[in-house]
Amino acid sequence: MDLTQANLLEMRQIRKTFPGVTALDRVDFSCRQGEIHGLIGENGAGKSTLVKILAGAYHADGGEIVFDGENRRFTSPHDAQQAGIGIIYQEFTLLPDMSVADNIFLGREILLHGFVNHHHMRTEALKILDRLGGNIRAQQLAGQLTVAQQQRVEIAKALSLDARLIIMDEPSAALGGHELDMLFEIMRSLKSEGVTLIYISHRLSEIFEICDRVTVLKDGERVGVKFVAETDESELVRMMVGRDFEDVFPPLSEQANEHxxxxxxxxxxxxxxxxxxxxxxxxxxxxxxxxxxxxxxxxxxxxxxxxxxxxxxxxxxxxxxxxxxxxxxxxxxxxxxxxxxxxxxxxxDMSVGKNITLPIVKRFLRFLGLSSKKETETVERLIANLDIRITGHDQKVGQLSGGNQQKVVLAKCLGCExxxxxxxxxxxxxxxxxxxxxxxxxxxxxxxxxxxxxxxxxxxxxxxxxxxxxxxxxxxxxxxxxxxxxxxxxxxxxxxxxxxxxxxxxxxxxxx
Amino acid sequence: MADVEMNNRVWSHKTQHFFETHSRFIIVVLVLLSLAILGSVASPYFRSSRNLLNFGRKMVVVLTMLSIGQTMVMIAGGIDLSVGAMVKLIGVFSAGMMLGEQGRLIPVSLLCLGFGGLVGLVNGLIVTKARVAPFIATLGMMSILRGIAFGYTTTPIGSVPKSMRFLARGMVGPFPFALFVIILFIVVACFVLKYTRFGRHLYAVGGNDEIARLTGINVDRTRILTYVVSGGLAALAGLFMVSRMGVGEPDIGEGLELDSITAVILGGTSLAGGVGGILGTVAGVLILGLIDNILNLLRVSSFYQLVVKGIIILIAVSIHRAKRQ
Structure with missing residues (x-):
């Protein structure tokens, strides 16, 4: 890669908070023209939030975005598209009841004298799909496609924008080995055409296979940027997790119990x-x-x-x-x-506390209603035992991170002793x-x-x-x-x- | 020999495909046909041109207009309960203000249409900006409009100029003028759904509004516009109604919102949004109209007609649900 290339994108000091959580805390992120840039971090590290801000789906609370030399502020997904930024979301954004062509040009329909030109849209869609391969017809309903095909349509959508920057948010999560190879092939050919790509993945091996550089986020902060050629998996894990990968598992039980x-x-x-x-x-x-x-x-x-x-x-x-x-x-x-x-x-939609005591609610029954004191004690003990991080036990479970939700499930099980x-x-x-x-x-x-x-x-x-x-x-x-x-x-x-x-x-x- | 077999197979495959993709349409046509046969059997009067004319005037025109608006609202995932009350209010307002004077026809009509659009705009703003569920927002609006109408008058009021009566009663050759109007509306509505951005975006917004937003569609604006169209068409339907009645009758418009929703659902538009179309709705209107007509000819009391309609809407929605699962 040409190191003298200018940055196509620079995000500076980006801040974003959601109620109760700081998702991004003054994050810097930049991409050079024509590179494939990996973005990694644990769940909840802020990767998706960062790219959603770039795509105009979220608004940053602070910081600035310089794209192609201009200071930009994307107030809607439409703005970002206009600037030439395409995004493929982790959860696909195709409408199953609509045709592939309609999906590709949704929101940017091709008009002729002010009216939608279906014919032109189909031929344009076919042109892009041919470039990607995969045997997809433009008239087909999106809901009838396989996951890998749907992903191609998503890519086609980004290409139809003439996007100069394409963001892929965990595209590999739903793909098998062969399909993944095809995706990488497409990514390389896009790169050779001068398109810049941001690639989010959980799988480090993929980062090493496809990316030029990688940015690591942790807890809403940028930990560092590395050339993949100059780093290795254990260094990246250390950066992501903040500790070594060894000694992950606690020791097995020492003496066999006979009961x-x-x-x-x-x-x-x-x-x-x-x-x-x-x-x-x-x-x-x-x-x-x-x-x-x-x-x-x-x-x-x-x-x-x-x-x-x-x-x-x-x-x-x-x-x-x-x-x-x-x-x-x-x-x-x-x-x-x-x-x-x-x-x-x-x-x-129920609170953490109520979820935990759901199977054992009988225990707190009294002559009239529930003994909330006893229930609270039980809940607090379990939350402390499992180190569940919440703002209070009336917080809704849906607002918690995956790890904390799983701990609530465990707490619910343990409550039953x-x-x-x-x-x-x-x-x-x-x-x-x-x-x-x-x-x-x-x-x-x-x-x-x-x-x-x-x-x-x-x-x-x-x-x-x-x-x-x-x-x-x-x-x-x-x-x-x-x-x-x-x-x-x-x-x-x-x-x-x-x-x-x-x-x-x-x-x-x-x-x- | 082999060719013939091959052709047969291709043909049968094609027919199968046709039946699969148009199953709803075929069902609707069959229902319409059987209703027509039922009508003919039930009463010799059914096929007379006077009955058919009557049928067209009485139900179909007004209901089609309302249902076109309702279809757009429902494809985008909403519902508009205020249309019946709008017909009522415009009915009394327009007659009350025109007082039979030719000179007031156009200004009052424009005022009414503007009012309809404005009410739709308010509905849309409440739904999108205040985030009130469409059912509740338009239920509130329905109550408001009804209240104003009955506050304005509880007895027949005013009258429309003679020229306006042409709208509902005029004939062009053997055909009622209204027929052409309604066909024009249907064609335009179909065109809007298929060939305008607004039309395409309705399906996206109703199908999944988050996807629509991430795709760069202005979801709120699209939604608001559906209510504006629905309100405007409801006002137009009100003018149509009053041109037929000749006077401002405060009892009209009752239950029309439910009729239009029934017609839309019968026509295959999903209550959840994202799926549907105008032609289905037109078929739905015809089915409802025919049932109404047949029950009238059979002299079934209008109260029991309500029962029949209620049963029909329940069956239609259950079939819909079953199909979705």
């Missing part, structure tokens, strides 16, 4: 779970691994009584129990933190710092005697956290590994069934 808390025998539930048998001891974290959709979620839901048609035996503290509903599960001492906290775990805790991907969509805290919390719970079933979509997490690892494939138990000896390869062998021994079992099942 079996939960015993599951021949558990089956529809197609998802077939004939699974295992047990879990007090103080143990049992990781559940497998390829996506191998029955992990179904297994914990079956134990929790969330699905009907469950067959098999469950013993709790050596006594058989019949769990027909989540209510019975909670009464028996089993609680679950569901996979999707926003739809299954929390009532976003469970003997068995089912955690379904508890660190999903949570930033790095909060992940570390959640790991520590989970281990503390185990050390206090709870038996924990732990699902994660990230294999390193399972390996780091689990005392034993149960591997599923297509709803069947493929094996249980010791956490200290397990490796990523060994788990994948079992999960994919590439191991010869497993194949043999599979064969036997087929023919038997």
């Amino acid at each position: 079996v808390v939960l015993k599951v025998g021949n558990l089956s539930c529809g197609e998802g779970v077939q004939d699974v048998t295992f047990d879990i001891r007090s103080g143990e974290i049992l990781g559940i691994a497998g390829l996506a959709g191998s029955g992990q979620t179904e297994l914990v839901r079956a134990i929790f009584g969330a699905d009907s048609e469950v067959k098999g035996d469950i013993e709790l503290n050596n006594e058989p129990v019949h769990i027909s509903s989540p209510k019975r599960a909670i009464q028996a001492g089993i609680t679950m933190a569901p996979e999707d906290r926003k739809t299954h775990g929390l009532l976003l 469970p003997k068995v805790l089912l955690l379904d991907d508890p660190t999903r969509g949570v930033d790095v710092g909060a992940k570390f805290e959640i790991y520590r919390l989970i281990r503390d719970l185990a050390n206090n005697g709870a038996a924990i079933l732990f699902i994660s979509s990230e294999l390193p997490e399972i390996l780091g956290m689990s005392d034993r690892i149960l591997v599923l494939s297509r709803g069947r138990l493929m094996g249980i590994l010791d956490g200290k000896q397990a490796t990523e390869e060994r788990i994948m062998e079992l999960a994919t069934g590439t191991n010869s021994q497993v194949e043999a079992i599979g064969e036997a099942v087929h023919h038997g």
Whole structure:
């Protein structure tokens, strides 16, 4: 890259506050003409806020933007578009009931004598789409496209502006390997045409693959700017998190506890779970691994009584129990933190305190109404234990960051004082710092005697956290590994069934 | 041989596609046809030209005008409950001010249209700037307009100049003049939805207003404009109504807001916004009109007609919901 190139964009001392939070605190950010500039940071570091200000979707409280040598102030998305700034949002902005061409030119329809010229719009849209490839027709409804195709339409939208600067807010989050390569190809060709790109991603490997420079944000402040050629992953992580990446996971439990808390025998539930048998001891974290959709979620839901048609035996503290509903599960001492906290775990419009005590509200019932003093005490104890950062327990859960929301889910579970805790991907969509805290919390719970079933979509997490690892494939138990000896390869062998021994079992099942 | 088979397959694929994309339209046509047959069977008088003329004058013209405005408001995700009250108010105001004098026809008409647009503007501002839900905002406006109308008069008042009666009663050859007016309005409205920025933006705003905003559309302005159009058309419908009645009748306009909403929903426009069109609404108006007409011919009491209409709107919305899921 030509280092003498002038800055196309300079954002100086940008400030932005939302009620109760400083999202950006005097952030400087600049891009050179024709570079691909990475923007990274934990969730809540202010990346999206920064680019939204640049795109005119938010208004900065202070600071200035110099674009192409001119001092600009974008009061609406329209302003920014006019200046030649296109943005591809993390959540796509296509209208499913509208055609691709209409979507591309939405808000900037091509007119002929004052009226919308559909024909011209279609041919223009086709021209741009051809440049991007991907076999998309201009008349197609946007809702019928695949995610990767929709993203191309988003890019086409930005190109139709003749944008000189295109911002991509986590475009890779929804893409697979091959689609990601195609995206990078498009980005490189845009770069060769002189377009400047700002690329936001959580995945550091992508930053190293595609970006020239990278800016790191942390807690609404700029930590630094690096040439990717002069830095490495661990330095960037250190900048993002403010500490080293080592010692992420708390130590496994030292001595094995012999007391079996939960015993599951021949558990089956529809197609998802077939004939699974295992047990879990007090103080143990049992990781559940497998390829996506191998029955992990179904297994914990079956134990929790969330699905009907469950067959098999469950013993709790050596006594058989019949769990027909989540209510019975909670009464028996089993609680679950569901996979999707926003739809299954929390009532976003309700206060933190009310969410936490929702399952145990009965405890505070008195002759007349609720004992609010007792409830408050419980809530405060849990909030302090889990270090949930809020302005007060009447704050709405929807206003919290992902990490804090997840802690509220955990608090809700702990309020029930469970003997068995089912955690379904508890660190999903949570930033790095909060992940570390959640790991520590989970281990503390185990050390206090709870038996924990732990699902994660990230294999390193399972390996780091689990005392034993149960591997599923297509709803069947493929094996249980010791956490200290397990490796990523060994788990994948079992999960994919590439191991010869497993194949043999599979064969036997087929023919038997 | 193989070619024929191939052609057949292409053809059947195409028909299938046609049925899938136009399923709503086909259903509407079928409903209209069966209603027409039902009408003919129910009363020999149904097919007489006098009945058809009557039918057109009485319901369809006024309701189509209201429903065109209502369609635009609803595509953009809103609702306008004040249109019926607007018809009432304009009805009494215009007759009361014209007092049968030819010279006052044009100034009073313009005043009325301006008033309608202004009320729409106020509706739009309350909805967008004060962030009051459209249902509540226009419900309040409905109450205000009704109150003013009944405060102005509770008995028939004034009259319109003879020339104005041509609007509703005039004939061009065998066809009523109003028919041409309404066709013109339908064509213009279709054109606006398809070929103007405002029309395209309605769908975006109703489909997802945050996306519309991020795309650079002035969401508030688009929304406000729908209420202005709706208010203006409602005022025009009021003038039309009074030209038919000849005097300012304070009892008119009752329930027209619900009729227009029913017509729009019957026509396939989504209550949630973002989907719909004028032709569907016109079909909805025709369905409502036919049902009305048939029930009248069968001498069903007007109270039970309300019951039938209520049932129809409930069924239409449930079908809609089911389809969405």
